[in-house]
Amino acid sequence: MSRMTESVRKVLSTMKFDISSPEETAALGQVFGAASVPGTCLVLCGDLGAGKTNFAKGVAAGLGVTEAVVSPTFNIVQEYRSGRLPFYHFDLYRLNFEDELEQIDYYAIIEDEGVSLIEWGDKFPALLPVDYLLVTIIITGSAARTFEIEAHGERSLHLLMECAAALGGQSSGVDA
Ligand SMILES: Nc1ncnc2c1ncn2[C@@H]1O[C@H](COP(=O)(O)OP(=O)(O)OP(=O)(O)O)[C@@H](O)[C@H]1O
Numbered sequence: 001m002s003r004m005t006e007s008v009r010k011v012l013s014t015m016k017f018d019i020s021s022p023e024e025t026a027a028l029g030q031v032f033g034a035a036s037v038p039g040t041c042l043v044l045c046g047d048l049g050a051g052k053t054n055f056a057k058g059v060a061a062g063l064g065v066t067e068a069v070v071s072p073t074f075n076i077v078q079e080y081r082s083g084r085l086p087f088y089h090f091d092l093y094r095l096n097f098e099d100e101l102e103q104i105d106y107y108a109i110i111e112d113e114g115v116s117l118i119e120w121g122d123k124f125p126a127l128l129p130v131d132y133l134l135v136t137i138i139i140t141g142s143a144a145r146t147f148e149i150e151a152h153g154e155r156s157l158h159l160l161m162e163c164a165a166a167l168g169g170q171s172s173g174v175d176a
C-alpha cells in the first residue's frame with residue numbers, strides 16, 4: 001500500500017475519544033463490550049496506570065460478566081464465563097518470551113469465539129491476529145485520557161463504527 005493510501009486508511013479507521021474520569025473510561029469500555037461479537041480482539045497499549053484494566057472492567061460489564069474483574073498480571077490470562085460470550089483478559093507485561101504464550105493456549109484462545117482483551121498487546125506485534133482493534137491510551141492529565149482506537153480489519157471496523165454511533169457526538173476522527 002502506498003504511503004498516501006495508508007494514511008487515508010488510518011484516518012478512516014481511527015476514532016479518538018477524550019475522557020475525563022475513570023468512570024468514563026469504564027463506560028467507554030462497556031460500549032465496546034456490549035457491541036463485541038465472537039472473535040473480537042481488543043489490543044490495549046498505554047503507559048503503566050493509563051487505564052487499561054479500568055477499560056477492561058468496562059468491557060467485561062458490557063459483556064454481562066458478573067464476576068469481579070482483577071488484573072491478570074501474575075497469571076497472564078484470566079477467563080470469565082458469566083457473560084454473553086467468554087471473556088479472556090490477558091496482560092503481557094510480565095511476559096518475556098513469545099513461546100510462553102503457547103503454554104497458556106494464547107493462539108487457541110484468540111482464534112476462539114470469545115472476546116479477547118490483551119493489555120500490553122503491542123509488546124509482541126508478530127502475535128496479533130489478523131483482525132483487531134488497537135486501543136492506545138494517552139495520559140493527558142491526572143484524570144484525563146485520550147483513547148485512539150484504530151480498526152485493523154473489516155470486522156473491527158464494523159465494531160468501531162457501531163460504537164462510535166452508540167457514543168453519539170463524543171468522538172472524532174484523527175489526523176494521520
Ligand atoms: N480517565 C481515567 N481512566 C482510567 N483510569 C484513570 C483515569 N483517571 C485516573 N485514573 C487512574 O489511573 C489508574 C489506572 O489504573 P489501571 O490499572 O486501569 O491502569 P493500567 O493501564 O491497567 O496499568 P498497568 O499498566 O499497571 O496494568 C487508576 O488508579 C485510576 O483510578
Ligand SMILES: [Mg+2]
Pocket residue numbers: 052053054071091119
Ligand atoms: Mg492493567
